[in-house]
Amino acid sequence: MTAAFSARVDAALASPTLKLAIDRTTGTARSKRAAAMAAWPEFNIARDLGRDIKDHVIENLEHYLVTFEKNAIASGAKVHWAETGAQACAIVVDICRKANAKSVTRAKSMLGEEIGLPHALEEAGIERVETDLAEHIIQLAGDPPSHIVWPALHKTREQVAELFRTHHRDPGALASVEAMVGSARRQLREKFMAADVGISGANFLVADTGAVCTVTNEGNAELTTTPPRVHIVTAGIEKLVPSTAHAMAMLRLLVRSATGAELTQYTTFHCGPKQAGDLDGPEEFHIVLVDAGRTRMLAEGLADMLRCIRCGACLNHCVVYRQIGGHAYGATYPGPMGAVLTPSLSGLEAAQDLPRACTLNGQCQEVCPVAIPLPTLLRGWREKAWQQGFEPATVRWAVALWRFLILRPALYAAASAIGLRLMPLFSRNGWISRLPLAGGWTAHRDMPSPTGGTFLAQYKRRMKK
Amino acid sequence: MSSARAKILQAIRAASPATSSGKGPIGAQAAALSARAAATRPERVSGPVDAAFLTRLQDPGIGATTERVATLQDFPDAVRRYLAAQGLAAAVAVQPHPELLALDWSGVETHHHIATDEGAAVGLALGGIAETGSLVFHSSAASPTLFAFLPLHHVVAVRAETLWPWLEDYATALATLPQPRNVNLVTGASGTTDIEGTLVRGAHGPGWLHIVLIGSTNAT
Structure with missing residues (x-):
């Protein structure tokens, strides 16, 4: 084990509150998912369908990318392509500068975290307002996300209250979680309306309409993307589905696996800028299609991993993640899916510990809504690490x-x-x-x-x- | 960045050497996948679509209340009753839909723009989806997106004859309609579980959603 990973794990295990915080959220997530699955005996055939839809898209990726681009342009969107995360950030910052943007609201996007977009906006001197409640919490704390669905999962309610008391204009008593949510609502309300640019990710890109699908429970995505003059989407090239109907089949899997609900409160398909007669909506709609290592994964035999829809179920069920939390992984994506992705995104030598920090108990594969053989992929990285001589003498x-x-x-x-x-x-x-x-x-x-x-x-x- | 585009497409071509040859045309494959969806749906939506829709909305996870009235003309009364029951002022932002504007709103102060801290708004959904208990909004001059997101209380009328049984039925209908800038599927009130997994309503969107079903499936 490398010293850096070992030190992060030791710090996580030594934290007096981390285990409690992880157990509170992942415990709820596991029981809600279990209840949703008990009410859905069709899960196994739905999962096969989800796997096959994603495999079909990956097998025909060029076709679907080009189709999506054509339809998005027809809807009035501007489509940009970025080979690397740095290129994608440069494109976003350039659009913000051209829009003379002083303030940007952002709806949670793991791709944004992966490519370092928060940092790039700060470097460009643009005020960045995270609008997802969890992202807002970790922005105040100066922390990276520790979970892909609940980025502030490592914070206890007591710690959140402390942050809000320090940073919020009108925090009130903060005696309950309800009061904390109310304080954040008051704090962010005007920010939504005052932003020059709204930035979101994409849960799905719909090829046959050129629409971008986002899902949230808070409503922050629509409040981020509707009022500003400019909406920018950053999306990985693997996010495609052939049609809206295919997106629906994937949504059934995604939401139950993530939160145990049947559908998120807000499921939105964004298609182009403001149309004639529309009373709200952005005047400019940009979509940045980002590779950032995805074509390399295709070439490296990791096509299965491109099915991942970022539901977080594998994190919630992982015995290792539940002990050490997200930060110990030292990367944007933690848990089993992160242990497969990170060696590809950041290089195996630096990330070699992640595939090893796994008991291969197979829970992750069992709960994966697109049947990714995570243990097999993790063993593949272990073999590569051995062949490349990364194991200590x-x-x-x-x-x-x-x-x-x-x-x-x-x-x-x-x-x-x-x-x-x-x-x-x-x-x-x-x-x-x-x-x-x-x-x-x-x-x-x-x-x-x-x-x-x-x-x-x-x-x-x-x-x- | 057209060179980035060319390089990405080239990398995809290099990495995936004609894997789908022999599987038939791409469109046919995609259609075959769609056809499998019916067998994966939760076996729930049977019988009248309006009953299934209302039953689904009883789920506490959705966080909505419902009632049924006979015609759209009864909607303002339902709104007045709701405002009184909630102890709210008799003032609402009315979604600028011609059918809503034509109703008799006497006794309630109405306006047609939505404020950042709007107390209550009333709207008319394009339709609903029984499977999930969702309301469907298509952005337009008659249906601005922010009406569904800014108010604290959102009272929405939806006609029984505009209910689709399944998500896919709506997707099929969408393909025949003019594509709006935004499709918003609204499934209950805003919520968050971001602090310790505890569910709290009214995170950024409405904390209360009241759905008024107009008419019944059988009557049409």
Whole structure:
């Protein structure tokens, strides 16, 4: 394990409030999802359909991108293409400058986080107002997001109250979560109406209409995209669906998997700028189509991962995420989906610990609404890390030694018999609390003293009976 | 950035060598996928569509209240009753829809623009979706988008004959209508679970949504 990852994990485990905060939100999310699935016995066939729709789009990605572009332009949108995150940020900042924008409202978009858009806007000297409640909280705290659906999941209600008391104009008593939400509503109301540019992401890009679909429960996306003169969408090129009907099939999967609801409170299809007669809506509508490593994933054999619809179910069900939270992953996308994405987006050498920080228990794949074989993809990264020599020398020697023995059964049996004889020497009252070469294991738990010989010896004995 | 476009499309071509050849035309594949959706839907919407719509809206997760009146002419009375029951002032922003403007709003102060902190607004939805209990709004001169997002209380009339059973039925209908700038599917009142997963209403959008169903499916 690299020192940086190890330090982040230690910090997470040492936090007195993090585990509590994670348990409160992921616990609710898991039980709500379970209830939604219990009421939807068709989930398994719906998931197969979701997988096949996304695979079909990825197999015909050029066709759907070009179709979407053509229809979006016909609706009056301006379509931009960005190979990298930096290019995408430059395009957005340039549009803001041309619009003479002083203030920008932003509706939560994980792609925006991935490409560093918040930072780019700040560097350009443009006021950035995060409008999703969770994004607002972490903007005040100066934190990165720790979950892709609940970015402020690491904050307890007490910590949120403290932030609002410090930063809000009219916080009131903040005695309840209701009061905190009310304070944020008052704080952001005028900001929505005063912004020059609104920026959103996209949950789906609808090829046959050129529309951009966003989903929220707060209504902040529409309040971000409607009043300003300019609306900019940043979207990954994998977000396409063939038609509105296909988007509906995907929405059934996305919302139940994310929050357990059947549909978000607000599901909006944005198509072009203000039309003749419209009383509100932006005069300019820009869509920035962003690659930022997606075509590389296609080339690297990670096409399955391009199905991901960012529901967050794999995070909520991951035993590792639930212990260490999102920040320990040190990347925009945490949890199982993040452990697959990050090595591709930021390079395997830097992110090699993430695929290893996994028990391969398969929960993530079980709950994934588009059936991404996450454990298989994580094992793929482990193999690549091994082939590229990123494992530390001690691990490589240990595995080489184990390989040498396992290929020689008699020797292996003899070696494990010796090991078994030695282990009781370290035991006290039947438990081993310190063992040479296994300090990492015994530091946090005891191991029972072995009895009854090796597995193979026991197996042979039983087969004789 | 047309060079970025060319490079991205080139990279896609290089990475996916004609994978879908032999699967038939793309449009036919997409249609075949759509055809599978019916079997994946939750088995719920059976019987009259209006009953299914109202039943769905009983779900506490949606956070809406409902009532039914016989005709659109009864809508202003329903609004007056709602305002009184909620202890609100008799003043509403009326969505500038010709059919709403033609109603008798006497006893209620009405205006046709929406303020940032509007207390209550009344609207007429283009239709509704029984499967999800959603209201459908298409932005236009008669249906500005912000009417569904700025008020604290939103009272919406929807005609029983404009209800679609399933999300896909609406999608099919959309394809035959002029594409609006915004399609807003509104499913209950605004909510957030961003603080410790606790559900709170009225995050940024309306905290209260009252739906007045006009007429019945059988009567039409």
